Amino acid sequence: MAPAAIPLLLDTSIRDWVLIPIVIVMFLLGIVRHHITELLKSDRIDDKAAKAALDGQGLLRARVLRANGRFLSPLAFQMRKNFFTQADGGDDSKKGWLMQERPKPANPMGDPSQMMGMLKNNMSFVIPQMLIMGWINYFFSGFIATRVPFPLTVRFKMMLQRGIELPTLDASWVSSLSWYFLAVFGVRGLHTLVLGEGNAADQSMNMQQMAGMGMTPNPTVDMNQVFKAERENLDLCVHEYALANIERALLDTASVSATSTTSKLKQH
Numbered sequence: 724m725a726p727a728a729i730p731l732l733l734d735t736s737i738r739d740w741v742l743i744p745i746v747i748v749m750f751l752l753g754i755v756r757h758h759i760t761e762l763l764k765s766d767r768i769d770d771k772a773a774k775a776a777l778d779g780q781g782l783l784r785a786r787v788l789r790a791n792g793r794f795l796s797p798l799a800f801q802m803r804k805n806f807f808t809q810a811d812g813g814d815d816s817k818k819g820w821l822m823q824e825r826p827k828p829a830n831p832m833g834d835p836s837q838m839m840g841m842l843k844n845n846m847s848f849v850i851p852q853m854l855i856m857g858w859i860n861y862f863f864s865g866f867i868a869t870r871v872p873f874p875l876t877v878r879f880k881m882m883l884q885r886g887i888e889l890p891t892l893d894a895s896w897v898s899s900l901s902w903y904f905l906a907v908f909g910v911r912g913l914h915t916l917v918l919g920e921g922n923a924a925d926q927s928m929n930m931q932q933m934a935g936m937g938m939t940p941n942p943t944v945d946m947n948q949v950f951k952a953e954r955e956n957l958d959l960c961v962h963e964y965a966l967a968n969i970e971r972a973l974l975d976t977a978s979v980s981a982t983s984t985t986s987k988l989k990q991h
Contacts, residue, residue, distance in 0.1 A: 731867070731896070733867065733869070733870075738869075741866050741868050741899055742868050742869055745863075745868075745903055745906055746906050746909070746910065748858075749855075749907060749910050750910045750913055750914070752851055753910060753914045753922075754914070754917070754918070755851075756847055756848070756923060757918055757922050759847050760844065760847055760923035761923065763840075763844075764840075778825065781820055781821075782949065782950070782953060785807050785820075785953050785957060786953065788800075788803050789953075789956055792804075792960065792962055793962065793964065794965055794966060795962075795964075797962060801962075804957055804960075805819065806819060807819050807820050807822075807953075807954070808954050808957050808958060809822065810822055819954075821950045821951075821953055821954040822954065824947065825947050825950070827945065827947075855903070856903075859899060859900060860886075860900070863899035864900075865886060865898075865899075866899040867887065867892075867896050867897070868897055868898060868901075868902040869896075869902060870895050870896050871883070871895045871897065873895070874894075874895055875895050876894060879895075880894045882901065883895075883896070883897045883898065883901045884896065884897070884898045885901045885904070886899070886901075
């Protein structure tokens, strides 16, 4: 009979000087990175983003009109339809909203200001990560930091025991380098609690963006084609007023309700 495995006992100093400091440093790094990103942002109002939001809201209004226009009177529906699809008038500003020409989508890589903003954002992420990785590899290389409170299969060793080459070590033990990667994803909730939603301290999102960079190009949408398709859908939309006989329907409903009430009273 094989002897039972002797459990490992971690010194409390590892908890105090390895486990907790990594979490604190990652949390503070996210706070600093958020404020640095906010300082590096341009104060110039992004006109392109404002116009894109305006176009998106207008397109949504056209789709809502097409989906729920039956509840409008024929005159009200036609007025709203003319607002979107009217083709009269030589001036582009007097045409319907969906008839107006939008500028062709430009290549985002050709905008120097946007490229500089992307470079600043990437540098604010890459440089701190390089410093933290060097700090952990120099001071905490080969440390076993903690253990997960449930058993794991051998497949988790590559994920939880980075920097430790011990094939006989149980898979539930976590190395200091793996604890760093877990802390990157684990402090997102604290950053959201302190900084709010959409903060710049979410390093996991930056990792995903850098991993996917170059594999999928940034698509540019030609809004003229989108508006043309919506304009054709509105032209093909046949208006049927759903409230044309609403008075008769209400009277019939009231009559049926009164008849049922009278019959119940007679039965009693």
